[in-house]
Amino acid sequence: MKTFVALLQREYWEHRGAFLKTPLIIGAVTIVVLLLGYLTTERFDQVMSNGQAIELGGQALQGIDSEKISTVIDVFMLTTESIYHLVLFIIVFFFLLGSLYDDRKDGSILFWKSLPISDTQTVLSKLITATVVVPVVFTACVILSHLAFFIVLSLLLLINGVNPFVILWSNIDFISNWGAFAIGCFVQAMWAMPVYGWLLFASSFSKRRPFLLAVFVPMMVGFVWYWYNAIFEFNVFKIGVFKTVGILLAKATTPFTSGLGFDFENIDFDASNQTKLELIKSMLNGLTSANIYYGLVFAAIMVAIAIYVRRFRNAT
Amino acid sequence: MSYVLTAQNVYKKYGSFQALKDVNININKGKIVGLIGPNGAGKTTLLKSVLGLDSCEGELKVLGIDPYKRRADLMKEICFIADVAVLPKWIKVSQLLTFTENTHPNFSIEQAKQFLSKTKIKLSHKIKELSKGMTAQLHLAIVMSIDAKLLVLDEPTLGLDILFRKRFYDNLLNDYFDNERTIIITTHQVEEIEHILTDVLFIREGEIVLNANMDELNESYFEVMVNQENYEQAMTYNPLTMRKVFGKYIMLFHSTSRDVIETLGEVQRPSVSDLFVALMQEGESA
Numbered sequence A: 001m002k003t004f005v006a007l008l009q010r011e012y013w014e015h016r017g018a019f020l021k022t023p024l025i026i027g028a029v030t031i032v033v034l035l036l037g038y039l040t041t042e043r044f045d046q047v048m049s050n051g052q053a054i055e056l057g058g059q060a061l062q063g064i065d066s067e068k069i070s071t072v073i074d075v076f077m078l079t080t081e082s083i084y085h086l087v088l089f090i091i092v093f094f095f096l097l098g099s100l101y102d103d104r105k106d107g108s109i110l111f112w113k114s115l116p117i118s119d120t121q122t123v124l125s126k127l128i129t130a131t132v133v134v135p136v137v138f139t140a141c142v143i144l145s146h147l148a149f150f151i152v153l154s155l156l157l158l159i160n161g162v163n164p165f166v167i168l169w170s171n172i173d174f175i176s177n178w179g180a181f182a183i184g185c186f187v188q189a190m191w192a193m194p195v196y197g198w199l200l201f202a203s204s205f206s207k208r209r210p211f212l213l214a215v216f217v218p219m220m221v222g223f224v225w226y227w228y229n230a231i232f233e234f235n236v237f238k239i240g241v242f243k244t245v246g247i248l249l250a251k252a253t254t255p256f257t258s259g260l261g262f263d264f265e266n267i268d269f270d271a272s273n274q275t276k277l278e279l280i281k282s283m284l285n286g287l288t289s290a291n292i293y294y295g296l297v298f299a300a301i302m303v304a305i306a307i308y309v310r311r312f313r314n315a316t
Numbered sequence B: 001m002s003y004v005l006t007a008q009n010v011y012k013k014y015g016s017f018q019a020l021k022d023v024n025i026n027i028n029k030g031k032i033v034g035l036i037g038p039n040g041a042g043k044t045t046l047l048k049s050v051l052g053l054d055s056c057e058g059e060l061k062v063l064g065i066d067p068y069k070r071r072a073d074l075m076k077e078i079c080f081i082a083d084v085a086v087l088p089k090w091i092k093v094s095q096l097l098t099f100t101e102n103t104h105p106n107f108s109i110e111q112a113k114q115f116l117s118k119t120k121i122k123l124s125h126k127i128k129e130l131s132k133g134m135t136a137q138l139h140l141a142i143v144m145s146i147d148a149k150l151l152v153l154d155e156p157t158l159g160l161d162i163l164f165r166k167r168f169y170d171n172l173l174n175d176y177f178d179n180e181r182t183i184i185i186t187t188h189q190v191e192e193i194e195h196i197l198t199d200v201l202f203i204r205e206g207e208i209v210l211n212a213n214m215d216e217l218n219e220s221y222f223e224v225m226v227n228q229e230n231y232e233q234a235m236t237y238n239p240l241t242m243r244k245v246f247g248k249y250i251m252l253f254h255s256t257s258r259d260v261i262e263t264l265g266e267v268q269r270p271s272v273s274d275l276f277v278a279l280m281q282e283g284e285s286a
Helices: A002-014 A016-049 A052-063 A066-099 A119-159 A174-205 A210-232 A240-253 A276-286 A290-312 B043-050 B093-103 B109-117 B132-144 B162-176 B214-220 B228-235 B258-262 B272-285
Strands: B005-014 B017-027 B032-036 B057-062 B078-082 B150-154 B182-186 B199-204 B207-213 B221-226 B241-245 B248-254 B265-268
Touching: A002 A016, A002 A119, A002 B093, A016 A052, A016 A066, A016 A119, A066 A119, A066 A174, A066 A210, A066 A240, A066 A276, A119 A174, A119 A290, A174 A210, A174 A240, A174 A276, A174 A290, A210 A240, B005 B043, B017 B043, B017 B207, B032 B043, B032 B272, B043 B057, B043 B150, B043 B182, B078 B132, B093 B109, B093 B132, B109 B132, B132 B162, B199 B214, B199 B272, B207 B214, B214 B221, B221 B228, B221 B258, B228 B248, B241 B272, B248 B272, B258 B265
Parallel strands: B032 B182, B032 B199, B078 B150, B150 B182
Antiparallel strands: B005 B017, B005 B057, B199 B207, B221 B248, B221 B265, B241 B248
């Protein structure tokens, strides 16, 4: 157990830049965008109407129904959260792709293997980093970034004589919005598991370019399958592999919509009807799909192969 | 008698290439064994099998453990330095020590810090900021702070300057080695380690061609300075090698007794490297 915690800590040390700094930078960017937007508006307002518009706007804000403000805040929080989900997937993608390859490339695998750590522990520590450590760090960063954003917004409101506690803070539903992100991370990990397993396999197996193996081999299989069906079955609409991978990637990058079906009848186009709790319910509902379990079985097989190969492949 | 390492009929094939052929060795504890062979002779293949980094056929046991099947267990009791500069570049010295402490039950972080205090290495350094020699020092400090029964060194000083190399082996001998421990070393710089070896293993084309301790070597291999007048007589004893220096012949003999050899001229103890060259050439001409 102590060993396993040390392995997770090791991954965090090595990838602190990607795991911690990236989400914080995204948070900083949202704040910069807010400030730029405010300053531009204020400047235009000063020049064109001597600052009346912002003053009137502030007054108008106080008249708005708190339920509507709450909805706007929800949309802001959930939208930024889906950006974090997408970025998380990209970061984990490249982390896993290098995880069992980079140390073979620079030879440091010979040091890691001189310690009493089994290859199973090593490979599983990469998977747990991808599915638990990174999401936990990201959740903390989302919370920090949102709080910082709301504090800056509060200052802007105060400057313009609007009470931020009445208008802003009392209308924020922290628990549901942050809860949606945390649960989103879990749902994301579940859908992405076959992709993660495949990446671990590619990283462990590849001798030269794990990226080529990870990306182009599935594409080749997809093409072969498509043209086989097109030429021999006269069916140009059968896109099997691409469809499966595409749906998987869509669900793995945007877990908020993962609970929705992909046939048109099931898609709920009116997003405003979906409250945060319904969103969580819908995501969890998606997990009852049998596809999840096929994916987990595939991931388990891929991880097992990655461990098997890791035992004897010590160089690139 | 329990051996630290036993190999019976160990062999390894890569496709049709036979990297190891029928290796049979037993190594006792308290030995410093030099594993010596030309490039591509199978040294690294043998060491990889011993360290559980690759599979092999036949019966190989290190401390009674099958290395490939139970590498993680074995690594509690043995440690190795394979090549210089295999420490991860991105890690800080302090992180490396903490990680090793958390994963290795027989590692003493205090001892490692004590070793490091005698060097220029600081805990806040990243490995990539260290020179090659300092990286080797750090690695040796970590390894010496592990209470291991067997230490395997595969070209541990390659590319280091002579000062570092000398200090490396001095530290190893004075601060680490005792009769409870065993060390296996491979290196191309045989001259530098031959005075610390207790045993030598010569390997050629995957086969062990010589397995002897240093005393045996000194009793069966002789280097003789032969004068011109004894030349004909000396040639009848089939010297392994011969070279001419200042009008005298320096010949290397393999003999069970010193008596006859002594009549030919001044007898010296041959260096391991000369012996190595002689035995490798013998194999080529045969």
